[in-house]
Amino acid sequence: MTHGAVGRSPVMADVARIAGVSHQTVSRVLNHHPNVKPATRDRVLAAIEELGYRRNLSARALVTRRTNTLGVVAFDTTLYGPASTLFGLEQAARDAGYFISIVSLKTINRKTVGEALDYLAAQAVDGLIAIAPQVEAAIAVSALQGNVPVVAVEGGEADGMPVVAVDQLRGAELATRHLLHLGHRTVWHVAGPVDWLEAEGRRRGWRATLEAAAVEVPPVVEGDWSPRAGYEAGRRIADEARAGRATAVFVSNDQMALGLLRALHEAGIRVPQDVSIVGFDDIPEAEFLTPPLTTVRQDFAEVGRKSIALLLDLIETGPRPEAERIVVPPTLVTRASTTAPATT
Amino acid sequence: MTHGAVGRSPVMADVARIAGVSHQTVSRVLNHHPNVKPATRDRVLAAIEELGYRRNLSARALVTRRTNTLGVVAFDTTLYGPASTLFGLEQAARDAGYFISIVSLKTINRKTVGEALDYLAAQAVDGLIAIAPQVEAAIAVSALQGNVPVVAVEGGEADGMPVVAVDQLRGAELATRHLLHLGHRTVWHVAGPVDWLEAEGRRRGWRATLEAAAVEVPPVVEGDWSPRAGYEAGRRIADEARAGRATAVFVSNDQMALGLLRALHEAGIRVPQDVSIVGFDDIPEAEFLTPPLTTVRQDFAEVGRKSIALLLDLIETGPRPEAERIVVPPTLVTRASTTAPATT
DNA sequence: TTGTGTCGTGTGAACGTTAACAAATCCGCC
DNA sequence: GGCGGATTTGTTAACGTTCACACGACACAA
Numbered sequence: 001m002t003h004g005a006v007g008r009s010p011v012m013a014d015v016a017r018i019a020g021v022s023h024q025t026v027s028r029v030l031n032h033h034p035n036v037k038p039a040t041r042d043r044v045l046a047a048i049e050e051l052g053y054r055r056n057l058s059a060r061a062l063v064t065r066r067t068n069t070l071g072v073v074a075f076d077t078t079l080y081g082p083a084s085t086l087f088g089l090e091q092a093a094r095d096a097g098y099f100i101s102i103v104s105l106k107t108i109n110r111k112t113v114g115e116a117l118d119y120l121a122a123q124a125v126d127g128l129i130a131i132a133p134q135v136e137a138a139i140a141v142s143a144l145q146g147n148v149p150v151v152a153v154e155g156g157e158a159d160g161m162p163v164v165a166v167d168q169l170r171g172a173e174l175a176t177r178h179l180l181h182l183g184h185r186t187v188w189h190v191a192g193p194v195d196w197l198e199a200e201g202r203r204r205g206w207r208a209t210l211e212a213a214a215v216e217v218p219p220v221v222e223g224d225w226s227p228r229a230g231y232e233a234g235r236r237i238a239d240e241a242r243a244g245r246a247t248a249v250f251v252s253n254d255q256m257a258l259g260l261l262r263a264l265h266e267a268g269i270r271v272p273q274d275v276s277i278v279g280f281d282d283i284p285e286a287e288f289l290t291p292p293l294t295t296v297r298q299d300f301a302e303v304g305r306k307s308i309a310l311l312l313d314l315i316e317t318g319p320r321p322e323a324e325r326i327v328v329p330p331t332l333v334t335r336a337s338t339t340a341p342a343t344t
Numbered sequence: 345m346t347h348g349a350v351g352r353s354p355v356m357a358d359v360a361r362i363a364g365v366s367h368q369t370v371s372r373v374l375n376h377h378p379n380v381k382p383a384t385r386d387r388v389l390a391a392i393e394e395l396g397y398r399r400n401l402s403a404r405a406l407v408t409r410r411t412n413t414l415g416v417v418a419f420d421t422t423l424y425g426p427a428s429t430l431f432g433l434e435q436a437a438r439d440a441g442y443f444i445s446i447v448s449l450k451t452i453n454r455k456t457v458g459e460a461l462d463y464l465a466a467q468a469v470d471g472l473i474a475i476a477p478q479v480e481a482a483i484a485v486s487a488l489q490g491n492v493p494v495v496a497v498e499g500g501e502a503d504g505m506p507v508v509a510v511d512q513l514r515g516a517e518l519a520t521r522h523l524l525h526l527g528h529r530t531v532w533h534v535a536g537p538v539d540w541l542e543a544e545g546r547r548r549g550w551r552a553t554l555e556a557a558a559v560e561v562p563p564v565v566e567g568d569w570s571p572r573a574g575y576e577a578g579r580r581i582a583d584e585a586r587a588g589r590a591t592a593v594f595v596s597n598d599q600m601a602l603g604l605l606r607a608l609h610e611a612g613i614r615v616p617q618d619v620s621i622v623g624f625d626d627i628p629e630a631e632f633l634t635p636p637l638t639t640v641r642q643d644f645a646e647v648g649r650k651s652i653a654l655l656l657d658l659i660e661t662g663p664r665p666e667a668e669r670i671v672v673p674p675t676l677v678t679r680a681s682t683t684a685p686a687t688t
Numbered sequence: 689t690t691g692t693g694t695c696g697t698g699t700g701a702a703c704g705t706t707a708a709c710a711a712a713t714c715c716g717c718c
Numbered sequence: 719g720g721c722g723g724a725t726t727t728g729t730t731a732a733c734g735t736t737c738a739c740a741c742g743a744c745a746c747a748a
Contacts, residue, residue: 058402058734231632255628259632288602
């Protein structure tokens with residue numbers, strides 16, 4: 001950090017002059033080109049160190065046409081799931097030497113997603129990760145196909161787009177079967193919004209499991225992921241429970257399960273003695289609810305890592321003949337909110 | 345999108361040729377330079393539209409020495425507070441036409457923060473937001489001062505660094521006073537980690553309020569923000585409550601309050617009849633806990649907006665003679681977890 | 689000795705934009 | 719009808735890197 005010509009930050013030519021080589025050789029050292037004599041390399045590295053030189057990424061991007069930046073479109077990163085996925089994405093990208101540029105949307109539809117993608121395209125990202133948990137979003141993303149490599153997280157199965165997702169059907173099956181195994185005659189379901197792919201997957205998994213067991217399929221109670229929706233669903237479930245019709249509920253996420261627990265408590269219905277509950281996500285709070293919540297754990301970090309790995313591979317090797325679909329398995333975490341039904 | 349010379353994406357010269365002007369005039373139109381004849385501008389815009397032209401930001405950054413990117417260093421964006429702040433930051437930055445590049449750390453110390461700042465510096469960000477809620481982080485960030493404009497979010501008061509923060513002292517005061525007003529003889533406190541500035545602020549606010557009221561100051565119960573820590577603190581508090589020494593608790597965040605509620609419930613201590621609880625953050629779940637949690641709401645989105653506004657101002661106008669400190673006021677949200685103490 | 693191939697290095701020209709300056713045009717007004 | 723000043727446009731040269739190519743040195747085989 002000597003050579004205090006503070007006027008402007010040093011460039012390759014400055015390094016070259018000090019090391020007594022050409023700027024091209026400096027470039028070669030920086031890019032780990034094999035054909036550089038060790039002695040020369042050392043001189044260059046010393047000069048870099050001395051000047052505190054940093055390569056200008058804009059100039060580099062200008063000529064290589066690679067920005068080393070990945071774009072991420074996400075929805076409501078305030079929720080535990082998306083936030084965790086994002087965290088995993090960011091770690092993995094950084095480990096791979098990529099920068100991440102995020103757009104998080106508060107409302108999601110073809111227009112906002114389109115704008116977000118435009119915004120990232122303006123930045124000339126090398127690849128794109130779309131956390132596209134809604135049908136609309138998935139459509140908007142798939143429309144973009146072909147321009148720049150894209151990987152969808154939690155996207156639908158069709159679209160011919162590479163997808164990394166937790167196996168929602170399997171998760172729902174784990175939850176539902178757990179309750180049936182405990183002896184419940186059937187399992188109610190509080191679902192997420194109809195246009196969310198995850199909600200749909202869980203709903204399908206639940207229904208398929210009930211049908212496979214040849215038991216009655218109760219009507220679906222609709223929700224919107226929020227604790228409030230869970231609370232309202234809980235009042236409905238409370239009525240059913242009092243009438244002896246509901247003894248077990250699979251709730252599509254933990255936040256709603258929390259609201260549901262509240263409603264049941266208010267209604268004087270005991271969990272798990274009167275009604276067993278299973279959630280989805282395993283948020284950090286789940287273990288400390290009253291009672292501790294049995295739930296399906298998703299490995300969000302793993303989803304993030306797998307997504308980045310797939311995207312980088314796509315960037316390196318070009319598009320695949322057929323779209324890949326990587327599935328991350330969920331696991332059931334059994335806690336105190338589930339038990340065998342009371343024998344009446 | 346006609347002119348299908350798919351070979352390479354169009355550049356300014358292409359637009360210029362079609363519009364019958366020089367590339368410099370295209371540049372002027374793009375940069376909203378005033379001295380362009382409306383007719384010319386229209387022709388240029390039409391040509392841009394026709395070609396689907398997009399300006400190359402790398403080339404632009406190369407010559408302007410501005411990347412239009414802001415760096416954000418954050419810690420555990422999985423937590424509700426940081427995630428919400430980040431969301432606000434991102435929105436505000438995008439509205440202002442800036443890109444955001446994030447580094448989120450899982451462990452925070454001088455080394456990791458230093459690396460993160462290095463990483464962002466390599467990207468030549470125009471400015472830096474550091475969510476620096478820990479003493480160590482604040483120090484690491486302030487070391488960087490002078491190179492590039494920096495704004496700290498939730499940073500300490502000293503350092504001569506511009507800071508945007510929620511008024512933690514005031515929040516703690518609101519919580520503590522609320523409990524005293526209800527008639528509690530004193531208020532216990534479950535604190536966050538000692539090296540967190542927010543935890544420290546809340547602890548100081550709590551203590552100051554008790555001292556101002558000239559009441560006994562109970563020992564602080566330490567925690568680490570997690571529900572588990574709250575649960576463990578709850579077992580301690582339960583003992584105190586049974587002995588008649590604790591009737592009111594101010595918990596430093598809602599997640600710990602949740603764990604504490606769980607522990608009290610297990611111990612057969614009723615909230616709020618036996619013990620009143622106040623949390624901090626107003627997470628979405630707070631309203632649906634059993635009982636619904638009285639808590640202090642922080643406007644994270646506002647913190648994000650104010651931070652970006654300050655940073656952009658710093659970038660435009662250069663550093664200030666004295667560091668600004670912008671404070672966002674918290675508000676008390678009263679729910680069912682607090683009431684007057686039982687008269688014994 | 690001479691040719692052939694590899695290694696190490698340098699030279700010059702891109703990449704696509706903005707900045708600085710110069711030139712051309714237009715306008716109002718005496 | 720020409721003059722001063724503003725407005726509009728064009729020309730050329732950066733910005734800092736990588737790429738393509740060329741060149742010399744050296745090793746090895748013929």
